[in-house]
Amino acid sequence: MSNNGAPKQSFSFADPDKVQNILSQYPDKQSALLPLLHLAQSEEGYISSAVIDTISEIVDCHQALVMDCVSFYTMLYTKPHGRHIIQVCQTLSCSLNGADGLVDHVTAKCGIKPGETTDDNRFTLMKVECLGSCGTAPVVQVNNDYHESLTLEEFEKLLESLK
Amino acid sequence: MSSFEPVLTKHIHEEDCHTLAFYRSVGGYKALEKVLSMKPDEVIDTVKASNLRGRGGAGFPAGVKWSFIPNDSDKPTYLINNADESEPGTFKDRLLINKTPHQMMEGMIIASYAIGCNLAFIYIRGEFYKETCLLEAVLAEAYDANLLGKGILGSDYDLDVVIHRGAGAYICGEETGLIESLEGKRGWPRIKPPFPAVEGYLKCPTVVNNVETLCNLPHIFNQGPEWFRSIGPEQGPGPKLYCVSGCVNSPDVFEEPMGVPLKDLIYDRAGGIRNGNELKAVFPGGSSSAILTAEEAMNVNMDFDSLINIKSMLGSAGIIVMDEKVDMVQACLNIARFYEHESCGQCTPCREGTTWLVKMLIRMINGGGTERDIEMIYEITDNIGGLIDFSQGSFGKTICPFGEAVAWPVRSFVEKFKDEFLSYMPNLEVVA
Amino acid sequence: MPIVKIDDTDFTVEKGTSVLQAALANDIEIPHYCYHPALEIVGSCRMCLVKVEGMPKLQVSCNTFVGDVPSDKKIDGKYDMVVSTQDELVQQEQKNMLEFLLLNHPLDCPVCDQAGECDLQDYAFKYGNAHSRFEEDKRVRPNEYLGSQIVINHNRCILCSRCVRFTREISGSSELFVEARGYNSKISVLEEKPLDNLLAGNVADICPVGALLSTDYIHKNRIWNLDKQPSICQDCSVGCNVDVFHQKDQILRLTPRENHSVNKFFMCDKGRYGFHRFEEIERLTVPMIMSEGGFIETTWDEAIEKTVDELNGAGKGIAGIASPFHTNEANFMLGRLVNGNVGTLPPITSEEINYPSGFRISGDRSPNRHGMNDVCPSIVDDFASAVERKDIRFLYLLDDGIDRELNELWKGMLEKIDFVVVQSYAMTDVSKCADIVLPGQAPFEREGTITNDMGRVQWLRPSVTTKGESRPDWEIPMLIQSKHAGVEGLTDVSSVMNEMGKDFAAYSDITFFRLGDQGLPLNGKAEE
Ligand SMILES: Cc1cc2nc3c(=O)[nH]c(=O)nc-3n(C[C@H](O)[C@H](O)[C@H](O)COP(=O)(O)O)c2cc1C
């Protein structure tokens, strides 16, 4: 999260009404934390320290508590990632249906191991746990979308289509 | 196969089955109308009479759980619909959300009414983005039709529903981890007591129910608790969704009565083992259940008691099938690694023990194992989760049942497929 | 009230008492880490498991509460709960838990600062297995600073979360958090928000193992080499109870001592690290008298004689300056010496800080204003005009000490007075205005009573010896007064307390014995 001593960027939500709307749904402010983090990540790509500052003010709790929460969840990123986050399910049913091959394929094709991002910022590769879609294994989630029952060929086509 | 006609999934193959119009056309929200004319206590009693047991994993009777909500509390009461579906091998709630979201909504409204709740939540796992969008549309439809909001269907009952997305943490499926997460915190399960029914979300009385549990409710009111009890075994009756995945020809979700033979699910509904292979092992109730050998699997019925009798459990009915080609040591590591990744890290045995297991398994796979390690795995799993036979004092060593959820499968792998583990030990091969 | 049987003994307890509380209150040890009486219960270390009759699983004793059981359900017709802390299962479980906790522990007890007061070391010895079966690689992380005074040794941390809860529940500052989850969990702070609140030092005390270290104390000494003196913090009017650790007449650290009527379990860092400011001072240890060229040393006999002479010559024009930094006994003797004609210097203050937990750091930096006012009831606020009016020619000051700065007004006033005696421990601002300086005690040398701002009288005990020829603070005015009045002197501080009690009813039955470690409220006046 360091930005090499450059003055800290500030963050504000694109649409304050959305924020108000989220807050109004809950009986207390802190319950709005996860939805606000999701919203911020959809705008910024990751949870920067500026995002943490802004949100901690909105929900009225210490930055450390926000960070405590952020660091717990695998879908919240504290670093920027590539445009397409390739999340290959590696849990048993997917693994029994060729998930490892999909990971190896990305590594061979793009030169990135799980956790890494391509130099052109196109892909980030991740291994994730069961996506709740084991009946259509192997499953790969790219950003918000599920791609199910993938063969290697279909996966290759999918990667090609992601610019 | 039996001639059972699906209840929950009867219409999932029909066009637009997710819409309100469709749901209404097949009798949707009739049960709600009936319920709104009943007293909340009568609603609870009906559900008790049906003996509907929770479909989220623990199998606790829904009506009994509701009745724990104190009557004399001046605090608000909350219902949370647990749509976190993260148990490996489980993908039934996703189907219900996608295909029959109004069935689930109707169930939620009924449950909320029964416990006097005016604000309910759907806690949906963060990865289910598409489903979240769909549910938002469903909520809008329901508000428009006065199924939610103020004075529902002309009654004086008000209910708002909020969709809350998780953010990637299996443990948030555990009800108190879920509540913490909903409160904007890390999903660390809470120590009990107090139980959520007394002190849950924001320290208010709270009921957490699984999607499938809620989906059963409209049918109980439409067709009566007796009808419900007549399906499957008495101790845990009703229609049930079974998820079959792994090494089968046609993995899918299948609806059958409680107590259907596992064999039928694997060989009939799911089309048998792929490539004509032999069956080797099965997780009957998600990866947290003890694994079954082929022989056990061929002879067990899928209900609470039958599975407990063979020291496994129905859990989430996530059936993961492994064929003869599957390396049991690798499969065991896959599961142990899952739990290592998902342990919230709060309790000592779970945090330290899961990692210990993973490190040992990796060492074994790399040829560094000794026979002593087998004994040690038994001891470590016992020390995390206790013995599976529920013997005195030997379980409940951790804050939440995750401890058991990692201990039992890992131990059962080693116990039931010991030879495969031993075969990884170079020094022992000579003896064998 | 419910009756709980723990092992072989019956205890009557308040309804809702946890088994752990009941055991600890009765000196039954149940090993525990995450439970701390000042913090919310989380039940995560799983160390405190016990067997409870009628319950299928072992229970964590910190979260198992003794209730009132209807009489027909009582066990053996008598007990509301029956607990075993010694059951075989319990003992086995303690071994197991310790094994898990020690997996990644560096086992570096010989070089650890906590050694000697580490619950991990203690429990491992008492309840654990002799050696480890763990063959895998340990989790190794470098030490990190959490704040300017606190370092964490992650390898020793057992993630009991006491420190995190402390910053949320007690200091309310919330700097600490758990980062990541599972095996990767670690205690962390945000770089821009370090653990630098005034209660931060307490986290090192409440850490049950040696994971949190005060940089002030790292590797200074092994704890068992130190002597420990229970005493009272003298850095504000709250009067936190402390233990002063010292060795060879040198203070090495202060830690809070439990007192539920005062500081509960904690103290602030002003008080904790405050002792350092006395380390560098040049301690005054012989009487000094002003002559042409400045101060020169003199003997006690001469100093006292000279003072008594001046006192005699001053007639009614005598007064004293009492000090809220001194004990009741010193102030009382001063009052006697100057016939109750007493003033005091303006208070030394800072901002009062109140924490969500109720912990308070007083704005009054002196420890004994309440007591000083009690034993010098006629203190005048506007001493300056009193000096003019009453033609004060002899003034005896108890010096507040090195924190006192003297303003020009006071300096001018002191200059005008014929003879100024200052009782002090250093050549302070005040001492420099004296005609004669009599060497008294420095703060950690003092003994007597002080009364905190809630009216609780507490026993201030010395933790280092009085230096050089310096004399007890109460003794110096006593010697002068007895000589001046031609009466027999008092022999010890207890007899001063006795005299004080005769003059001031509120102090009439105060003795060290009765004060003990916890002090007493004045005249039964509650301190709440
Ligand atoms: C580790 C763990 C994970 C769980 N995950 C889920 C889940 O994803 N979905 C779910 O409905 N219940 C899950 N549960 C069960 C819930 O704690 C809870 O019992 C359930 O939601 C209650 O609903 P029911 O009574 O309707 O089954 C999980 C439990 C544990 C211990």
Ligand code: SF4
């Ligand atoms: S058992 Fe595991 S997951 Fe459950 S609370 Fe304890 S550490 Fe967390």
Ligand code: SF4
């Ligand atoms: S640093 Fe100490 S107090 Fe904090 S969690 Fe670790 S062991 Fe507990």
Ligand code: SF4
């Ligand atoms: S609050 Fe006051 S008495 Fe207590 S430690 Fe701090 S300075 Fe000392």
Ligand code: FES
């Ligand atoms: S195992 Fe991959 S989706 Fe469940």
Ligand code: FES
């Ligand atoms: S002290 Fe009871 S679980 Fe930690």
